[in-house]
Structures are given as structure tokens and as C-alpha cells.
Amino acid sequence: MIDSSRRKFVKKGLFGLAALPFGMGALTSNAFAALPMLDPNAPNAKALAYVPDAANASSHAAFKAGSACSNCNFYNAGTGACPLFAGHAVESNGWCQAWVKKP
Structure with missing residues (x-):
């Protein structure tokens, strides 16, 4: 039973x-x-010299012509997110000094 x-x-x-x-x-x-957009004045954005428009970063020593978030290895085009700025989306034509070319 x-x-x-x-x-x-x-x-x-x-x-x-x-x-x-x-x-x-x-x-x-x-x-x-939808993730909130990253504020360029946020401490982590300033630490990595993030700018919403890559054209404004041309004077930065680490800037390479043609580099932008959209062609960065860290950028997720589906969500607009970047793991370097957790919880925030970044502009696809933005730039920061951690930019790494997408393979």
C-alpha cells in the first residue's frame, strides 16, 4: 500500500x-x-572617457578613426548594453577608451 x-x-x-x-x-x-541610457556625467562613464558621439572623442589619445560602440566587442546591438556600464544602454555611435574591435 x-x-x-x-x-x-x-x-x-x-x-x-x-x-x-x-x-x-x-x-x-x-x-x-529597456535599459536606461548611460549618463555621460556618471562616474564610471567619466572614468572610461565615454562620449555619446564618437566624433567628440577624436582628440583622445586612445581614439582610433572609425571606432564606435557599434563596432566594439563589448557592445550588444540587441539591447544597446555594454557590460562595462552595467544596467545602462549606450549610444551605438558612442565611444569610450575601453573600445576593442569586434572580431
Whole structure:
């Protein structure tokens, strides 16, 4: 004879596992929300000499002609995000001194 409390536990456990993907989708929906734009006056932006328009960085010693966030290895074109500025989006034609050419 099977203990009814064990049977209930197994049923609820299986239901919970089946519902898990749906719950995770709801919990991670904030990850796809639009990110706020990076303020050029923010401390981390100033530390990396970030400018929203790469043309304004031409006098910087690390600037290379043609470099912009859009062709940087760190830039995510889908979200506009850069891991160097966590939680913020950057302008695609922006620039900072951490620019690395996309392979």
C-alpha cells in the first residue's frame, strides 16, 4: 500500500517541475525591459572617457578613426548594453577608451 501523503508529494513535485519554465519566464521578463541610457556625467562613464558621439572623442589619445560602440566587442546591438556600464544602454555611435574591435 502506497502512503497517500507520498503520492501527493510526488504529484505536487511533478507539477512544480512542469510549471517551472513558465515561472522562470515571468521572473526574467525584467531582463528584457529597456535599459536606461548611460549618463555621460556618471562616474564610471567619466572614468572610461565615454562620449555619446564618437566624433567628440577624436582628440583622445586612445581614439582610433572609425571606432564606435557599434563596432566594439563589448557592445550588444540587441539591447544597446555594454557590460562595462552595467544596467545602462549606450549610444551605438558612442565611444569610450575601453573600445576593442569586434572580431
